[in-house]
Amino acid sequence: xxxxxxxxxxxxxxxxxxxxxxxxxxxxxxxxxxxxxxxxxxxxxxxxxxxxxxxxxxxxxxxxxxxxxxxxxxxxxxxxxxxxxxxxxxxxxxxxxxxxxxxxxxxxxxxxxxxxxxxxxxxxxxxxxxxxxxxxxxxxxxxxxxxxxxxxxxxxxxxxxxxxxxxxxxxxxxxxxxxxxxxxxxxxxxxxxxxxxxxxxxxxxxxxxxxxxxxxxxxxxxxxxxxxxxxxxxxxxxxxxxxxxxxxxxxxxxxxxxxxxxxxxxxxxxxxxxxxxxxxxxxxxxxxxxxxxxxxxxxxxxxxxxxxxxxxxxxxxxxxxxxxxxxxxxxxxxxxxxxxxxxxxxxxxxxxxxxxxxxxxxxxxxxxxxxxxxxxxxxxxxxxxxxxxxxxxxxxxxxxxxxxxxxxxxxxxxxxxxxxxxxxxxxxxxxxxxxxxxxxxxxxxxxxxxxxxxxxxxxxxxx
Amino acid sequence: xxxxxxxxxxxxxxxxxxxxxxxxxxxxxxxxxxxxxxxxxxxxxxxxxxxxxxxxxxxxxxxxxxxxxxxxxxx
Numbered sequence: 172x173x174x175x176x177x178x179x180x181x182x183x184x185x186x187x188x189x190x191x192x193x194x195x196x197x198x199x200x201x202x203x204x205x206x207x208x209x210x211x212x213x214x215x216x217x218x219x220x221x222x223x224x225x226x227x228x229x230x231x232x233x234x235x236x237x238x239x240x241x242x243x244x245x246x247x248x249x250x251x252x253x254x255x256x257x258x259x260x261x262x263x264x265x266x267x268x269x270x271x272x273x274x275x276x277x278x279x280x281x282x283x284x285x286x287x288x289x290x291x292x293x294x295x296x297x298x299x300x301x302x303x304x305x306x307x308x309x310x311x312x313x314x315x316x317x318x319x320x321x322x323x324x325x326x327x328x329x330x331x332x333x334x335x336x337x338x339x340x341x342x343x344x345x346x347x348x349x350x351x352x353x354x355x356x357x358x359x360x361x362x363x364x365x366x367x368x369x370x371x372x373x374x375x376x377x378x379x380x381x382x383x384x385x386x387x388x389x390x391x392x393x394x395x396x397x398x399x400x401x402x403x404x405x406x407x408x409x410x411x412x413x414x415x416x417x418x419x420x421x422x423x424x425x426x427x428x429x430x431x432x433x434x435x436x437x438x439x440x441x442x443x444x445x446x447x448x449x450x451x452x453x454x455x456x457x458x459x460x461x462x463x464x465x466x467x468x469x470x471x472x473x474x475x476x477x478x479x480x481x482x483x484x485x486x487x488x489x490x491x492x493x494x495x496x497x498x499x500x501x502x503x504x505x506x507x508x509x510x511x512x513x514x515x516x517x518x519x520x521x522x523x524x525x526x527x528x529x530x531x532x533x534x535x536x537x538x539x540x541x542x543x544x545x546x547x548x549x550x551x552x553x554x555x556x557x558x559x560x561x562x563x564x565x566x567x568x569x570x571x572x573x574x575x576x577x578x579x580x581x582x583x584x585x586x587x588x589x590x591x592x593x594x595x596x597x598x599x600x601x602x603x604x605x606x607x608x609x610x611x612x613x614x615x616x617x618x619x620x621x622x623x624x625x626x627x628x629x630x631x632x633x634x
Numbered sequence: 635x636x637x638x639x640x641x642x643x644x645x646x647x648x649x650x651x652x653x654x655x656x657x658x659x660x661x662x663x664x665x666x667x668x669x670x671x672x673x674x675x676x677x678x679x680x681x682x683x684x685x686x687x688x689x690x691x692x693x694x695x696x697x698x699x700x701x702x703x704x705x706x707x708x709x
Contacts, residue, residue, distance in 0.1 A: 192703075214703065221703055224638050227670050241671035245636035245695030254703030486642035514642040521662035523646065547663075565663045568645050 181281055182500050185210040188270050188278055190260045191286030192216025195465030195488040199284050200250040202496035212252040213278055217259035226485060228314035229336050230518060233343040239315035263433035282499050285442055288466040289423030299393040304401035305417045325415035329404050331390050333360035335517045337420030342519040345380045352383040352412045354390050357604045365530050365562055367602035372543055376520045425467050441469035441481045446508040448495035462499055464491035475532050484515040512574050522546050525567045528560030528577045537584050537598040540591045541566050553583025635677055636695040639668050643691035650683035658683060
């Protein structure tokens, strides 16, 4: 599809299939039409209903302000698509340029976009996961069920996993006055994403809001009663807690199984692609017609030494969707790279937490502005003497400044004097817990957050 | 009507919460919470709030942009 003539024809009456009808899929479809693509557009999704927004599910929906089915995404324009919903894609035939659906249908395409995202990692013991009162939070139905359960005023809510989702849900439950226990395998909440220093702040914040926070423990068993309702959880330290509701917040699994035999470079890490969202095949060759966007994509970021990074960030899904859509309908010379600095936000315990850059790509961290005890500060992250990320607690207006420091590879600790600088701003080691501790059920994990120490470690499962 | 706010962009200026307080609220000092599906009666207010956002982080749907899926479940 290289000649200008072929591309013109494709833009006029080519066939595009988008697999995954969520934020990235919808935004890509809108961007394709916005770029002037007038051919046929097919949207494939395993859930019924229009694409919806997920961040409110662990916030506005759980507080009871917004019903779970009230988060349908707004449209910027009509996309005139054929929607194939309620049936998942089941395979990709690269030789025939067809997507296979679970019901046996085959959907032909000229170019396709993979935007299948991630799903919630379920509780590993099926019988325990099936207990009444055990939830994950990923879909509208998940959020609706959990909202009903916490509105009923359970005696205690157990949150398993203190990452961003688990911490946000703990926060909402405390706002509603519910007793909450949080069980985290790592040494502190948020520690896997933001390191030990912020983890300590997050732990203090949870305890100050009355959360029964238990770190360094694993939930070993969920116990139900004769009616199949959750009653109790058992911990690896021998402790137990009685709870009627448990929220399993152990992160996500990338939806790549359907691509297993496709010949693309896919695995637990996602679908590998170039900075222009074009998928790699198993040999590491870039494909011409298969594109990837959103949580399921794993692409090299030139700002971080071309390391392959996958991000489960809202803004990343939007940006990659727009890059992928543009590149799908553009000539080689007119393609765009996805060069943006990652950014995410979280709202918990009344604090606005925002981040730019890749905090795990760091060896040192320093409080660059404000005061940790006031929960109003910016922490800057550095790797080998340059700024690589920043995290703000109720101080987001400064993040653009740090974004520019990251983009220009400014020296770490940050050089420019900024207002509100703490007197004793000394960098400390960033100290992420080893992923061998946090990874549950992985076969291999990449160990060492210092890029010079990154190795693959085989995980042996003991049963 | 449907609303989404790009909270990566939002910097907590609270113009929206001032202009359409039923749809946008500040949570704590600088975090924004919003109703993704406010009542159609609030459309004027919400559009004004979206126009006033210094970061242009608020997206409101265009009614003519609706393209409801007519997908069917095979089961």
